[in-house]
Amino acid sequence: MATEEQIKATVQRYLATFSAGDREGWLDLFTADATVEDPVGSEVCKGRDEIGAFWDTSRSLADAITLHLVQGPGGNEREAAFAMEARAEIGGTTMVVPTIDVMTFDDDGKIASQRAFWSASAVQPA
Amino acid sequence: MATEEQIKATVQRYLATFSAGDREGWLDLFTADATVEDPVGSEVCKGRDEIGAFWDTSRSLADAITLHLVQGPGGNEREAAFAMEARAEIGGTTMVVPTIDVMTFDDDGKIASQRAFWSASAVQPA
Numbered sequence: 001m002a003t004e005e006q007i008k009a010t011v012q013r014y015l016a017t018f019s020a021g022d023r024e025g026w027l028d029l030f031t032a033d034a035t036v037e038d039p040v041g042s043e044v045c046k047g048r049d050e051i052g053a054f055w056d057t058s059r060s061l062a063d064a065i066t067l068h069l070v071q072g073p074g075g076n077e078r079e080a081a082f083a084m085e086a087r088a089e090i091g092g093t094t095m096v097v098p099t100i101d102v103m104t105f106d107d108d109g110k111i112a113s114q115r116a117f118w119s120a121s122a123v124q125p126a
Numbered sequence: 127m128a129t130e131e132q133i134k135a136t137v138q139r140y141l142a143t144f145s146a147g148d149r150e151g152w153l154d155l156f157t158a159d160a161t162v163e164d165p166v167g168s169e170v171c172k173g174r175d176e177i178g179a180f181w182d183t184s185r186s187l188a189d190a191i192t193l194h195l196v197q198g199p200g201g202n203e204r205e206a207a208f209a210m211e212a213r214a215e216i217g218g219t220t221m222v223v224p225t226i227d228v229m230t231f232d233d234d235g236k237i238a239s240q241r242a243f244w245s246a247s248a249v250q251p252a
Contacts, residue, residue: 004245004247039201039202040201040202040205041201041202041204041205070196070197070209071196071197071209071224071226072209072224072226072243072248073243073245074224074225074226074243074244074245074248075165075166075167075243075244075245076165076166076167076245078167079166079167079243080243081207081226081228081243082226083196083197083198083209083226098197098198098200099200100197100198100200100207100208100209100226100228102207102226102228102243117198117199117200117201117205117206117207117228118200118201119130119199119200119201119202121130122198122200
């Protein structure tokens, strides 16, 4: 089991590395066989190569994307959830994507799985 | 699959009935064999009797509890997540419990499962 402090640190680093465009730093937060399902219901990416491809696709949709914590993380030593706003800069406009991430963690606080809950219908200009 | 409108209506009613102390109205939002895991990692309650017992225990801990939506729900036609604050009135003091609920839904928008992410360490006076 991870500690609450490890999980909080991983989530903070997840937000910071993604916001900074730090692809390798972000990928380093996941276990070797981690899964990403973003948004929930879409095809699951597994392992560094597929999660890296997910990063590349996500980043290609916007000039910049920053993640802003709204609430959490809350949960236990194995899994946690947090609410955030993803703010995507697209051609001079900022679009806000309200998102809730649910993650499981390994004993070192690395992300074993990520599932992202968001709805296209809730995306709005800032 | 439920519609996005059905899921939003169920979540709104979930917050409203719980806040109003409407035990039967709240229980009516769940399917017959629904599960509740609150907080995540604790024993899973299954079916109306066990979920009703969970209600009774929860309500016995405070003079009143109201739920306030912070973000969401977001997701798809089968599952959604939302962030809220549970505000518990205990002997004249209001304690705030930041909580994220993750739910699955049946075709009629009834709750098939609920998992609540919150941490005792995050509970604070209002």
